Amino acid sequence: MKEAAKRVAQRLRDASSVMIISHIDADGISSGSIASYALDHIGIENKIRFVKKLDEALISELEAENPELVWFTDLGSGYLELLGGLDVVITDHHVPSEPDEAEEEPGEEKAAVTSARKTLFDFSEPAAKKEAKSYADSDILQVNPHLIGRDGSTDISGAGTAYLVARELASELKWLASIAIVGAVGDLQDRREGKLTGSNREILEDAIESGAMEAVMDIGLYGRETRPLYKLIQYASEPELKGLSGNYRACMRFLMGLDIDLKAGERWRSWADLTRMEQRHLFSALSQYVPKEELLAEIYLFPNEKVGTPLHEAKEFATLLNSCGRYGKAELAFEVCKGDRGLALDQAFNLQGGHKKYLVESMKVIKEIGIETMDNIQFVHVGDRIMDSVIGIVAGMILGSGSISKDKPLFAFAEADDGIKVSGRSTDELAGRGVDLSELMGRVTKEIGGIGGGHNVAAGATIESGKEQDFLLLADRIVGEMLDS
Numbered sequence: 076m077k078e079a080a081k082r083v084a085q086r087l088r089d090a091s092s093v094m095i096i097s098h099i100d101a102d103g104i105s106s107g108s109i110a111s112y113a114l115d116h117i118g119i120e121n122k123i124r125f126v127k128k129l130d131e132a133l134i135s136e137l138e139a140e141n142p143e144l145v146w147f148t149d150l151g152s153g154y155l156e157l158l159g160g161l162d163v164v165i166t167d168h169h170v171p172s173e174p175d176e177a178e179e180e181p182g183e184e185k186a187a188v189t190s191a192r193k194t195l196f197d198f199s200e201p202a203a204k205k206e207a208k209s210y211a212d213s214d215i216l217q218v219n220p221h222l223i224g225r226d227g228s229t230d231i232s233g234a235g236t237a238y239l240v241a242r243e244l245a246s247e248l249k250w251l252a253s254i255a256i257v258g259a260v261g262d263l264q265d266r267r268e269g270k271l272t273g274s275n276r277e278i279l280e281d282a283i284e285s286g287a288m289e290a291v292m293d294i295g296l297y298g299r300e301t302r303p304l305y306k307l308i309q310y311a312s313e314p315e316l317k318g319l320s321g322n323y324r325a326c327m328r329f330l331m332g333l334d335i336d337l338k339a340g341e342r343w344r345s346w347a348d349l350t351r352m353e354q355r356h357l358f359s360a361l362s363q364y365v366p367k368e369e370l371l372a373e374i375y376l377f378p379n380e381k382v383g384t385p386l387h388e389a390k391e392f393a394t395l396l397n398s399c400g401r402y403g404k405a406e407l408a409f410e411v412c413k414g415d416r417g418l419a420l421d422q423a424f425n426l427q428g429g430h431k432k433y434l435v436e437s438m439k440v441i442k443e444i445g446i447e448t449m450d451n452i453q454f455v456h457v458g459d460r461i462m463d464s465v466i467g468i469v470a471g472m473i474l475g476s477g478s479i480s481k482d483k484p485l486f487a488f489a490e491a492d493d494g495i496k497v498s499g500r501s502t503d504e505l506a507g508r509g510v511d512l513s514e515l516m517g518r519v520t521k522e523i524g525g526i527g528g529g530h531n532v533a534a535g536a537t538i539e540s541g542k543e544q545d546f547l548l549l550a551d552r553i554v555g556e557m558l559d560s
């Protein structure tokens with residue numbers, strides 16, 4: 076990837092202005108910030124635009140604007156066939172599309188692509204001929220782990236690939252590696268091993284060397300900086316603490332028995348607020364519920380940021396970015412990544428505060444509507460009462476809250492701009508028994524239309540409005556099959 080990064084860097088240096096296009100999630104925001112910071116640093120004018128997804132409408136808009144050079148970060152590789160009319164470089168970790176595949180397999184969704192390519196290769200017209208050449212040369216420069224046979228879900232994130240280029244643009248920008256780590260944990264790349272591996276490891280070394288980041292083995296539960304202790308335990312899902320997770324009373328009883336002050340004045344204390352002694356005491360008490368090895372994870376800290384704030388730890392940092400992105404304020408998070416600790420940070424915190432309230436309200440909405448149960452799944456349809464960008468989190472919270480059964484995966488429907496968003500949430504236990512929601516989303520959308528994908532315990536899809544019933548019947552049957560096999 077280093078060679079590819081060098082070529083992309085050279086192409087960028089030759090440009091006088093660059094349009095950066097990135098995704099609105101934590102990895103996308105980190106990617107875009109790294110790209111923009113590096114270009115600023117070497118004096119290349121740049122603009123950034125955050126998008127929910129890359130599609131033909133966006134490409135046509137870009138073609139109309141006709142920017143000198145477009146830098147796609149954390150997206151782009153899957154849509155090479157759409158980009159023929161633009162001058163682009165790509166740093167991405169999603170599976171790249173292969174120009175020749177579509178013709179062999181003209182599936183429904185690929186038909187449009189195939190016919191577009193036929194036009195491109197129609198040599199009878201001189202204009203088309205010119206286009207065909209640039210496409211056939213496949214001039215698109217990409218940094219992408221898949222191109223060297225690595226796994227884009229663990230080896231490196233979009234932000235990591237952007238960082239490889241930033242480092243080539245200016246070797247003194249090693250601290251940007253710490254932002255790339257935020258992107259990587261935002262995309263859960265450390266989940267499988269409890270730490271970052273592969274190319275992410277090299278990026279981590281740069282981050283540590285720059286002094287912007289520390290890696291420590293510590294409690295792996297999410298929320299060590301800002302969550303009150305009882306919530307740290309109550310919401311623990313990786314690993315789950317049997318008997319405590321999802322049970323507020325049990326958590327309080329457990330903590331009361333430990334002789335640790337749970338509050339400092341009016342404020343609830345978090346893990347980061349505890350003394351080393353208190354942390355050790357709580358850790359060993361928790362290890363009665365789950366093996367120590369599972370409770371420990373590698374944690375990535377920003378030693379120069381204030382302890383007890385989301386900026387001090389990479390996962391909470393990523394959550395802050397995600398909250399901004401979800402409410403259409405990716406630009407705020409972008410400024411925070413680039414170093415703003417004033418107005419943008421204040422606004423981002425406010426937004427996150429609002430986000431938390433919104434989640435609490437959304438939980439109430441779901442309780443009001445009620446969860447319905449089928450043979451193998453449970454579901455809820457919230458209509459337009461909860462934003463589609465948040466429905467997945469809410470579904471996960473409901474399933475983890477202990478207020479509903481965890482024996483069946485939960486599907487939540489919400490109205491979206493482009494149809495109905497379905498978020499599926501499941502548990503590691505169900506995954507162990509063969510339930511894979513990512514595969515399920517793929518199979519169902521193949522049958523009833525729409526697009527879907529994700530992970531085994533958390534996946535999503537967008538389907539046509541009115542197809543909810545079809546979705547449920549199929550999903551119920553597929554989960555049944557998965558459990559039986």
Ligand SMILES: [Mn+2]
Nearest residue numbers: 102149233262
């Ligand atoms: Mn990503």
